[in-house]
Amino acid sequence: MPDVAPAVDTALKSVLIATDFSKASDKPLRHALAIARHYRANFYLAHIVSSLGYTIAGPEAYRLAGEAAARDAMQLERELVESGSLAGMPHEFIIRQGANIWEELKLVIQQKEADLIAIGTHGRRSFGKLLLGSVAEQIFRRAHCPVLTVGPGSYQHSPLENIRPFRPFLFATDFGEASLHALPRAISFANHFGTKLVFLHVAPIAPIPEGFHWSKTTTDVRQMQEEVRRGVLRKLEEIASRNGALNAEPEFRVEFGASSKMILHAAGALGADLIVMGLNRSRLIDTASHMPWATAYEVVRGAVCPVLTVRS
Numbered sequence: 001m002p003d004v005a006p007a008v009d010t011a012l013k014s015v016l017i018a019t020d021f022s023k024a025s026d027k028p029l030r031h032a033l034a035i036a037r038h039y040r041a042n043f044y045l046a047h048i049v050s051s052l053g054y055t056i057a058g059p060e061a062y063r064l065a066g067e068a069a070a071r072d073a074m075q076l077e078r079e080l081v082e083s084g085s086l087a088g089m090p091h092e093f094i095i096r097q098g099a100n101i102w103e104e105l106k107l108v109i110q111q112k113e114a115d116l117i118a119i120g121t122h123g124r125r126s127f128g129k130l131l132l133g134s135v136a137e138q139i140f141r142r143a144h145c146p147v148l149t150v151g152p153g154s155y156q157h158s159p160l161e162n163i164r165p166f167r168p169f170l171f172a173t174d175f176g177e178a179s180l181h182a183l184p185r186a187i188s189f190a191n192h193f194g195t196k197l198v199f200l201h202v203a204p205i206a207p208i209p210e211g212f213h214w215s216k217t218t219t220d221v222r223q224m225q226e227e228v229r230r231g232v233l234r235k236l237e238e239i240a241s242r243n244g245a246l247n248a249e250p251e252f253r254v255e256f257g258a259s260s261k262m263i264l265h266a267a268g269a270l271g272a273d274l275i276v277m278g279l280n281r282s283r284l285i286d287t288a289s290h291m292p293w294a295t296a297y298e299v300v301r302g303a304v305c306p307v308l309t310v311r312s
Contacts, residue, residue, distance in 0.1 A: 010188040012039040016114040018046050018105060018139060021072045024120045028150040031306055032118035033085050034158035035148075041115070043091040046108045047073060048101040048135075062097070070095050102138040109143065117143050121151040121301060140300070140309065141279065146185060149300040149307045159193075159273045166195035168251070170272040172263045172299075173201055175235060178278030182310035183243055186276035189308070195273070196248040199236045200266050202259040203228050229254045260298030268304050275299060275307045 015036040019025040029045075036043040049066050073093040080086045092112075098104040109117065119139055140147055159166050171186040173179035190197035203225075236252040255262040267275050277296050300307045 010185065010192050012036075012041045012115040014042045014044065014112055014114045015039070015116045015118065016044040016046060016109060016112060017118040018135075019120075021047065021069070021076065024152065027152075027154055027156060028118045028120040028148070030156070030161070031148065031150050031154075031158040032116075033080075033089075034160035035116065035118075036091075037089060038160050040089075042112070043086070043089050044094060044108070044112050044114065045073070045076075045091075046094045046096070046105060048104045049095065049097045050101045051097060051099050066095065066097050101135045102142070105135070105139070106142075109145070114145055116146050116148060118148045118150065121149060140297075144311060146308055146310045149303075149309065151300060151303055151307075153302060153304050154306055155273075155304070166193045167271045167273045168196045168198045169193075169274045169276060170198050170200055170263070170267050170270060171276045172259075172266075173199065173236075173239070173278070174259075175201070175239070176278070176280065178280040178310075178312035180239065180278070181312045182276055182278035183239060185308070185310050187240075187243055187246055189274065189276070191247045194247065196251060197246055198251040198253060198266070198270060198272070199240060200253045200255065200263065201232050201236060202255050202257060202262040203232060205256045225256055259295040260302070263295070263299050264302050264304075272305050274305055275303055277307065277309050279309050279311045 012035065015032055017025075017029055017032040019029065033043065035041070047069055049062070049069050051062050073095050077086070077091075077093050094108055096104045096108065108114075117139060140149065169186060169190045171179075171183065173183065186197060232254045233252050236254075240246065240250050240252075253266060255266060263275065263277075266272075277299065279296055296307075296309055300309070
């Protein structure tokens, strides 16, 4: 088993939201503002106007698009100031133009030293495109800091806006390098917000041990599942104990089935306020980001709460 990463400090100094000013941006904006206010962090809103869509229309249309985006940003900032949402919060609304949206946005993320990036999803069932299409997919897959994805099924309000206690956070792990890298972040957030962390591992419905023969009965399969369950529970308890103390007693769960389906089911059953997952690095990022069967991708599309992804 890969080593668990050392504990991390969840103090956030800079929170950035990437937006397209659409209705789908409302939820992630509320969550990002609530988090920045809670941590007394700098708040940044970024929108990039790509020149690629104006190749035929010409430079004048591109200039007008930039001006329209600037007006949208000013209007949104004015509304947030009047509502008190930005009161006492250092903030900056950033409009940039460039051929490659991700490259421009990456520069903003680096320059502002963002500790957390918030994005939203449209949740279209056909392709499950993220809020900014391929751009947000690049954020999701490439950003080095944690990414908070707030989908259409997520709560409208951040738990930070309410007086109720936080409900459990769900940490989904496959025991790989990426998820173990994300674990310290999950523990730190659970401790910081004073809530329980639920550890979840999803195993195949019918684990196939060495020497298995298909003449085995349903009872035999259930017995194998129970053996797997006991082994996984021991591993979950081990990685929890190796990574520092949790302020609240953790819970350990083992489910059998399709990973994304069972993670979403567990989050719904728990009424979880946050799902934390690790993302593997890959040289095939652009291809992987378009695979609708990728577990993390499916989870952020269908989650009833925000999903925090952490790259290995």
